[in-house]
Amino acid sequence: MEPFDIADVGWLMICAIGLAQAVFVLLLFRGEGKRAFRANRWLGAFVLAVGFSFFNSMAYILLDLRWNLYLVPFFGALPFTYLPSIYMYFRELSGRPVRRPVLHYLLPVVAVFVLGLVVAVQLRDFGPLLDDVRPDIDADVFESPLQGVLTLSIIAGLHIQLVTYLIWIWRITLRYMRKISEQLDGEQPGLRRWLTEFVLAISAIFVLYTIITILALLQIESDWLYAAMDCCFVLVFFRLSHLIAVNPSLFVADDYLEDGQGADTGTMQAVIAANRTGTPSPAQQGDDAKDPPRATIDPDEVDRICRALEKLVAQTDMLFDPLLTMPKMAAAVGTKPNQLSMVLNRHIGKSFFDYVNEYRIEEATRLLMKEPDRTILDIAVEVGFNSKSTFNLAFKKITGHTPSSYRQMKPAISKA
Numbered sequence: 351m352e353p354f355d356i357a358d359v360g361w362l363m364i365c366a367i368g369l370a371q372a373v374f375v376l377l378l379f380r381g382e383g384k385r386a387f388r389a390n391r392w393l394g395a396f397v398l399a400v401g402f403s404f405f406n407s408m409a410y411i412l413l414d415l416r417w418n419l420y421l422v423p424f425f426g427a428l429p430f431t432y433l434p435s436i437y438m439y440f441r442e443l444s445g446r447p448v449r450r451p452v453l454h455y456l457l458p459v460v461a462v463f464v465l466g467l468v469v470a471v472q473l474r475d476f477g478p479l480l481d482d483v484r485p486d487i488d489a490d491v492f493e494s495p496l497q498g499v500l501t502l503s504i505i506a507g508l509h510i511q512l513v514t515y516l517i518w519i520w521r522i523t524l525r526y527m528r529k530i531s532e533q534l535d536g537e538q539p540g541l542r543r544w545l546t547e548f549v550l551a552i553s554a555i556f557v558l559y560t561i562i563t564i565l566a567l568l569q570i571e572s573d574w575l576y577a578a579m580d581c582c583f584v585l586v587f588f589r590l591s592h593l594i595a596v597n598p599s600l601f602v603a604d605d606y607l608e609d610g611q612g613a614d615t616g617t618m619q620a621v622i623a624a625n626r627t628g629t630p631s632p633a634q635q636g637d638d639a640k641d642p643p644r645a646t647i648d649p650d651e652v653d654r655i656c657r658a659l660e661k662l663v664a665q666t667d668m669l670f671d672p673l674l675t676m677p678k679m680a681a682a683v684g685t686k687p688n689q690l691s692m693v694l695n696r697h698i699g700k701s702f703f704d705y706v707n708e709y710r711i712e713e714a715t716r717l718l719m720k721e722p723d724r725t726i727l728d729i730a731v732e733v734g735f736n737s738k739s740t741f742n743l744a745f746k747k748i749t750g751h752t753p754s755s756y757r758q759m760k761p762a763i764s765k766a
Contacts, residue, residue, distance in 0.1 A: 361577045365404045371587040372401030378594040392439035399431045423466040430458035433515035444526040658683035670734040711748045
């Protein structure tokens with residue numbers, strides 16, 4: 351085996367860092383609890399696949415050609431899992447999970463079979479020539495006509511799949527970005543930034559991979575581009591691990607929304623009473639028994655935050671501010687955003703979004719009855735919504751009726 355040159359050592363270091371970073375990201379997901387790990391399982395599948403690809407790149411440098419051929423059927427099919435995993439991650443993020451995820455992994459299975467045929471052809475035609483030969487030194491061994499046809503079919507299938515899934519990912523991302531831009535959530539800027547960065551990075555890697563493929567077909571040396579692509583994946587993993595560490599709420603699903611528990615699991619008074627007696631509130635029971643919280647708040651502090659929220663609702667119009675965010679509300683009640691989120695979710699049983707919208711819709715129902723000649727859009731804007739469509743969705747979710755049907759229905763009920 352030939353000694354390594356500086357380029358080999360550099361690439362090996364990049365792959366080692368990437369593999370370690372992939373493991374670190376998976377451990378971070380696992381450290382956030384079972385719910386977070388389950389909620390991000392498709393993103394984890396993507397990270398795992400790329401991690402194995404880093405291992406494959408290391409094997410390409412360290413092992414001889416025969417051993418690399420043995421690894422081709424498995425590692426060569428990994429790129430077919432990248433975008434399907436990302437696509438299913440975005441589908442779950444947007445609230446529309448894929449019903450049959452196994453169908454999206456059928457193409458990788460086919461790729462394993464075809465790549466197995468490629469390896470079989472190579473071992474049949476050039477087996478005696480493969481011992482102790484580095485792949486970059488003896489590239490001419492990959493020149494069987496049948497192997498060429500199979501390889502071209504793999505390349506064509508991979509790029510068709512990449513283009514298709516990339517279009518789907520961009521479509522669902524843009525749709526989801528429009529959706530969250532109309533919602534009230536203090537994490538919106540961070541979430542939008544992460545989604546934009548992630549999709550742009552994946553698109554750039556795809557373009558780079560296409561260039562690598564074209565150069566390979568033209569038999570132009572492109573190992574440095576492979577190293578550049580691995581560097582891009584490393585940067586994506588660094589960014590992902592940084593976000594998980596500093597802003598885990600972007601990746602941790604709302605426990606109560608995930609379990610189907612709604613805002614009726616407890617009231618403010620019930621929470622205060624529960625903290626006085628030391629008895630868990632209804633929102634805390636059951637779920638905490640299965641998955642204890644990683645952090646707790648002193649019961650007196652929970653009591654204080656709940657009372658501050660009651661005072662905020664009763665004495666101010668802050669909840670009707672269209673620019674209201676979690677940090678702004680937390681500052682108003684004298685606590686940190688993560689503590690306010692914990693109180694809302696674990697003790698009151700409502701997400702920040704649902705908590706604010708319930709008060710907004712309650713005020714909207716009062717205005718609809720009190721001022722029948724006033725337009726629905728005008729009322730929606732007054733209670734803090736930025737658009738009529740968002741208001742209609744929130745109104746129907748909470749009351750079960752559209753604003754117009756609610757306005758028409760109430761007088762009839764009153765007469766009866």
